[in-house]
Amino acid sequence: xxxxxxxxxxxxxxxxxxxxxxxxxxxxxxxxxxxxxxxxxxxxxxxxxxxxxxxxxxxxxxxxxxxxxxxxxxxxxxxxxxxxxxxxxxxxxxxxxxxxxxxxxxxxxxxxxxxxxxxxxxxxxxxxxxxxxxxxxxxxxxxxxxxxxxxxxxxxxxxxxxxxxxxxxxxxxxxxxxxxxxxxxxxxxxxxxxxxxxxxxxxxxxxxxxxxxxxxxxxxxxxxxxxxxxxxxxxxxxxxxxxxxxxxxxxxxxxxxxxxxxxxxxxxxxxxxxxxxxxxxxxxxxxxxxxxx
Amino acid sequence: xxxxxxxxxxxxxxxxxxxxxxxxxxxxxxxxxxxxxxxxxxxxxxxxxxxxxxxxxxxxxxxxxxxxxxxxxxxxxxxxxxxxxxxxxxxxxxxxxxxxxxxxxxxxxxxxxxxxxxxxxxxxxxxxxxxxxxxxxxxxxxxxxxxxxxxxxxxxxxxxxxxxxxxxxxxxxxxxxxxxxxxxxxxxxxxxxxxxxxxxxxxxxxxxxxxxxxxxxxxxxxxxxxxxxxxxxxxxxxxxxxxxxxxxxxxxxxxxxxxxxxxxxxxxxxxxxxxxxxxxxxxxxxxxxxxxxxxxxxxxxxxxxxxxxxxxxxxxxxxxxxxxxxxxxxxxxxxxxxxxxxxxxxxxxxxxxxxxxxxxxxxxxxxxxxxxxxxxxxxxxxxxxxxxxxxxxxxxxx
Numbered sequence: 001x002x003x004x005x006x007x008x009x010x011x012x013x014x015x016x017x018x019x020x021x022x023x024x025x026x027x028x029x030x031x032x033x034x035x036x037x038x039x040x041x042x043x044x045x046x047x048x049x050x051x052x053x054x055x056x057x058x059x060x061x062x063x064x065x066x067x068x069x070x071x072x073x074x075x076x077x078x079x080x081x082x083x084x085x086x087x088x089x090x091x092x093x094x095x096x097x098x099x100x101x102x103x104x105x106x107x108x109x110x111x112x113x114x115x116x117x118x119x120x121x122x123x124x125x126x127x128x129x130x131x132x133x134x135x136x137x138x139x140x141x142x143x144x145x146x147x148x149x150x151x152x153x154x155x156x157x158x159x160x161x162x163x164x165x166x167x168x169x170x171x172x173x174x175x176x177x178x179x180x181x182x183x184x185x186x187x188x189x190x191x192x193x194x195x196x197x198x199x200x201x202x203x204x205x206x207x208x209x210x211x212x213x214x215x216x217x218x219x220x221x222x223x224x225x226x227x228x229x230x231x232x233x234x235x236x237x238x239x240x241x242x243x244x245x246x247x248x249x250x251x252x253x254x255x256x257x258x259x260x261x262x263x264x265x266x267x268x269x270x271x272x273x274x275x276x277x278x279x280x281x282x283x284x285x286x287x288x289x290x291x292x293x
Numbered sequence: 294x295x296x297x298x299x300x301x302x303x304x305x306x307x308x309x310x311x312x313x314x315x316x317x318x319x320x321x322x323x324x325x326x327x328x329x330x331x332x333x334x335x336x337x338x339x340x341x342x343x344x345x346x347x348x349x350x351x352x353x354x355x356x357x358x359x360x361x362x363x364x365x366x367x368x369x370x371x372x373x374x375x376x377x378x379x380x381x382x383x384x385x386x387x388x389x390x391x392x393x394x395x396x397x398x399x400x401x402x403x404x405x406x407x408x409x410x411x412x413x414x415x416x417x418x419x420x421x422x423x424x425x426x427x428x429x430x431x432x433x434x435x436x437x438x439x440x441x442x443x444x445x446x447x448x449x450x451x452x453x454x455x456x457x458x459x460x461x462x463x464x465x466x467x468x469x470x471x472x473x474x475x476x477x478x479x480x481x482x483x484x485x486x487x488x489x490x491x492x493x494x495x496x497x498x499x500x501x502x503x504x505x506x507x508x509x510x511x512x513x514x515x516x517x518x519x520x521x522x523x524x525x526x527x528x529x530x531x532x533x534x535x536x537x538x539x540x541x542x543x544x545x546x547x548x549x550x551x552x553x554x555x556x557x558x559x560x561x562x563x564x565x566x567x568x569x570x571x572x573x574x575x576x577x578x579x580x581x582x583x584x585x586x587x588x589x590x591x592x593x594x595x596x597x598x599x600x601x602x603x604x605x606x607x608x609x610x611x612x613x614x615x616x617x618x619x620x621x622x623x624x625x626x627x628x629x630x631x632x633x634x635x636x637x638x639x640x641x642x643x644x645x646x647x648x649x650x651x652x653x654x655x656x657x658x659x660x661x662x663x664x665x666x667x668x669x670x671x672x673x674x675x676x677x678x679x680x681x682x683x684x685x686x687x688x689x690x691x
Contacts, residue, residue, distance in 0.1 A: 124624060124628070150367070164365070186300065224362075249312050
């Protein structure tokens, strides 16, 4: 058994995997040991340059094939050729919150470089299928973070001095992947997003990464939430209850962070009465459409 | 323009920032400037003769709420509509002013959808398209006859004329955009794009006697002639103090769902609208989806060999969505498709099985001819999976 120690980042894994491949170590002979899962550094960084993980960008070429670069001391070894799609997937999956990801990645890498070049095209292969499932879990997590982050305003009434702070708990290590979205969208605001994995801070110019923080570090409320809740309650149509559909898109684990979610039980409880008031004569039809609660 | 001055972005896919217990996505701040209205459309809660309480926002109020909500990440942008007050032009002017002020004075780059009043002047509609991402004019009902009965002030010819105008301006600005990109390095941040997210419309389902065949026919012509991005079908919901001439029943959600499925079949699966209904049964089958319904009526076209058939045939197999068709086409170049693979791809195997041939499966020739086939593969009772409604409306997988 070989211990492959690395720093827990994608770049670190890539270097370690390259060394293992050159040493011809098969997947079942390696114990992958990430020293720590990726922690953000305290360093202030600017958005443009540093947010991209240093992997794909430096490896990109016009062709669909890519060589994993040979590190300084291994210049003599022949370059390894791996489909670009593998690198793209691997970079994404490196954010998956499960240490088994490194073993899976190496196993697929091994197969690709040992006779199964087109492996990724066979999405029904057990390992490939697992990789794509992990990728979609990460994309869903990113999407839900973009959707469900709720900023709360602190400080001055003057927009120029206001600061917006949010708390969020991502399922995977996606902070670096979503940061450019928030920097672009909320460019003219000062904002912070605090998570248990690290924090992001934007001062209208630059993005800085900070340490992991606690929920209690974020503000507890915002005056405007009353208006938002009023809006939320008024767009709900009590004649169409579809709780399962709602929960599949907005699972309960997110509710604590959503100021409007506290209204859900009372909106649901009050729906039959409101429908009666609307003058629906044939109420049985409404009941048929209501999923079990 | 430096992004750091602006607020907002649109990345092509709208984000649902919340969901209400009716399963619907909350993406835009969807408001009326006012619910005063000089029109008297029977299906509308705000019609002139309704006793509903009236209110009106100022232009500045709408702008402030939009920005306040956007900064807290509650919304993707604004969907602004209005009852008609004073005149069509007067109302349209106010809608345009909201959009223009957001863009020009506040550097707002979030999404703006303006409901467009078909009777407004062309200059105003043109200006609306300069500031809005999307314009929409509601056809409301599929025929002039239905409009005459329920929305006497609305004229189909006026609606179509304004839609045509918008369609023309959209295609002009696309051509200009393409030409200016070639000429020199364009100012990428502000291309002169007219309603870059296109135009859409809405039809109300179940308020009049129109059949699904009529509705789908109208929708198809809107997609083809006015090149609409989307036609939305909206089951008529009972409304407080609704008009006496309307049916006081639960909204026909299932019918709405079937229409969305049919709409997807036409746009993404290569079906023609007229294939989905027949003169004898002009309405879609409520018990089974329109794709399965078509397959059962055309059993001679099956079984289809997943390892050999062209894409157009794969798309017609019940239980097989666009994404899985794409995957199968890619996998089968490297590997013969077997039954296990269908399970891995999570397609609806029970539904697809009688209609497909795989490397290890050939449906019993009598299975396809069996009269009981419909019962065997369709849902057990009328408790249709309404959960699937939204999912399929979003993913289009049937």
